[in-house]
Amino acid sequence: MNLSAKLHETSLISAGKPAFYFMDQATTYAELDASVTKFADGLGKLGVKKGDHVALLLGNSPYFIIGLYGALRLGATVIPINPIYTPDEIGYILNNGDVRTVITLDILLPLMEKMDSLLPGVEHVISCDTTEEKGGLDVHSLSIYPKLKSFTSVVASGDAGFQGPELEEDETAIILYTSGTTGKPKGAMLTHKNLYSNAQDVADYLKINENDRVITALPMFHVFCLTVALNAPLMSGGTLVIVPRFSPKEVFRIASEYEITLFAGVPTMYNFLYQYEEGTAEDLKSLRLCISGGASMPVALLNSFEKKFNVQISEGYGLSEASPVTCFNPLDRPRKPGSIGTSIIHVENRVVDELGEEVPVGQVGELVVKGPNVMKGYYKLPEETAAAIKDGWLYTGDLARMDDEGYFYIVDRKKDMVIVGGYNVYPREVEEVLYSHPDVVEAAVIGVPDPNQGETVHCFVVKKNDLLTEAELKAFCSEHLAKYKLPSQIDFLEELPKNTTGKILRRSLRSQILQNH
Template sequence: MNASLALEQTAIEYAEKTAYTFLETSATYGELNESVTRFAASLQSLGLQKGDHIALLLGNSPHFIVALYGAMRAGITVIPVNPVYTPNEITYILKNGDVKAVVLLDLLVPLAESIQEHLPLLAHYIVCESGDERAASYHPIEETPHTKMKAFSKMVGFPQPFTAPDLHEEDTAVILYTSGTTGKPKGAMLTHKNIFSNARDIADYLAISSTDRMITVLPMFHVFCLTVALNAPIVRGAEMVILPAFSPKEVFKAAKEKKATIFAGVPTMYNFLLQLPESDPADFSTVRLCISGGASMPVSLLEQFEKKCNVQISEGYGLSEASPVTAFNPLDKPRKAGSIGCSISNVENRIVDEAGDAVQTGQVGELIVRGPNVMKGYYKMPEETAAAIRDGWLYTGDLARQDEDGYFYIVDRKKDLIIVGGYNVYPREVEEVLYEHDDIIEAAVLGAPDPDYGEAVLAFVVQKGESLTKEDVLRYCKERLVSYKVPASVEFLKELPKNTTGKILRRSLKEQLLNNS
């Protein structure tokens, strides 16, 4: 079984059921499946074959779903790319990924033309119309000298003969380039087995059914959305309420108008929803489940949101290399605030020490995972693959602990550990304290070199007004933290740097520190 076949089965069982709504458009599962097959056939007509690579430079839209599933149906490996990356970042991924075709929004045509000379393998651009007036002047499609450019609408507009390739579960379906904390991003190769098994297992674990309506607002090019808010609903025949971009107001509106039953987001999204002054919690009255992932959610934020909207948040954990989900708070047992829950079906999580041996319950160690969702390796990086996957276990680089009931807790990234005078300080525990302050909206903590103690704790906060002082924050922390965990300094920012999924970027804060020092 693979994701493309799962869509075919869903289309047979729920042919007339709505697969998605997007702005003023919608499609049934029967219509979606037909569009996917037409796109797969069109790719074959361009000369693309099983094993070739195609990149998607798209935002949230039906185009993304059709291109993703159409390519997978044709046996072509998909590389989703963040469309707001810089030209240099996009060029690196397309070149390193040996991409032969790109599906992109018409607004990105000038960018594509500017990097073309660096990409000799690239033979085709498939252009999706945005309706934006700025794109009208490009006239890029199928006109000299743009012979490499085809219209997406034509690719799915006319039926062509499709020859189904012989797909194997270990064939690479998707390559996800990790953002990378150091050096160039690495391409995690996910097989058809990886993609389908994780979608199936998370759908089972969260009891997603054909009666659900999922708000799909997370970026589709990100693995969290790809599995939880796109593939899992398709496997179960649920409806996707697709939003082109995150807006707290539009999320509440969509939840109310579409009677949504599931919302998936990162902690920052929940924070923005919580802070929206004109929000009406009643708009979330049909939502049975909120899902959080992508970063650890502060317990204070979780509790405030649940109280306001009267809905439980189930926090989970995942990483690109694991397709991504490995753990989630169960629905049939108590939810534990601050925990990522238990291992999902068919996936095993373990906490180990530096030697790779299991630690005792409650002790902190590195989280490692294994299961049908773990990648086959990094594209063209055998040494990095060998370092990440050892004896069948994926080493995540995250520090965690497990309680006596089998629930896991992420303590922090291994690389973010701060050592102050020989004592371990986990940034998250300091951040949790800061989030509990009534006048603090967001917080991030990191370590910096210190001549006396090796490292010092630094705090960056966003406050609600302008009443807080650094002394107020330090005094607050001293009342709640042992002395070596108290920040050595506090800096107020108007906002914290985030990536496109809303995850706070400690790395960017470190770069700011280096630039200012």
């Protein structure tokens, strides 16, 4: 079984049921599956073959879902790309990923034209109409016009009776380019088995079913959304309510009007929802579960959110290379705030030392993962693949510990650890203290070079009370942290830099500090 075949199976069972709502318009499972089939055939008629690479340069929309499942049904390999990446970032992925066909928004066609000479491998550009003002763009004047097709015309050219090729479970379905915190991004090759098994296991673990209505507000091009808020609900016969751009006002409206049962977001989203004064517990009363991932959620935020809105947040953990989910707080046992939970079904997590040996309970080491969700490898990077996967275990680069009940706790990224005078300081530990101050909205901690101690702790804080001072916050920290963990400096910012999924970018803060030194 694979994602595309499962969608077809679901469409036969739930033909007239809404698969998703977009801009308050419903599309049934039968309509979605027919569009997917016709788009797959339409791609084939353009000359796209099984194994060819198709890029999705799209935001949250029906185009993404039809493009994804249609390309998979044809046997193509899909490469989702963040549409607000810079031309250099987009160009690198298109070239490195050997992309032949790009599905993109019409408003990005001028960008595709500018990059055209640098993309010799791209043979087709499929344009998706948007409701935004196009500024009088004349597509006939574009030099890429001979390569250009409209999404609707590709669907219209396809046959609803199209039968796709047989797909092997170990064939590459999606290549996800990691955000590239160090050097160039790497393409994690995820197979049909990787994606299907993880979506099914997440659906089983979280008891996602045909009665669930899920807000799809996370970016679809990101693996967290792809598995948890798109594939898992669709394979279970649930209904998505697609949010083109995250907005607290829109999330509260949709949650109330559609009686949403499931919301998945990163901690920053929860912080924005918590700070939104017009949002009420009444708006979220239909929610049976909130899911947090993508980054560690400060315990103070988790407790405050749950108290204000009377909902439970289940924190989990994943990474692109694992399709992505490896852990979740279980629904049938007590949830532990600050924990990423226990290993999901069919997936094994361990905490190991530098030699790959499992460490004692409670001790910090590197989190490693094994299961049917672990990637095939990095595209065209055999050495990096060998460094990441050893004896079938994926080395995550995250420092963690496990308690005596099998619950895991992320301590920090291995590379983000700060060493002060030989002592290990985990940024998350300091951030937890900062978040517990009532006047702190957001916080991030990094290490900066110091001639005497090797590194010192440097904090960045967004405050809600202008009267809060650095001295006051340092004094607060001194009540909760050992002396070597205390901030040497606290900078107050209007906002913290984030990527499109809302994850705070420590590396951006680090580069600012290094430039100033």
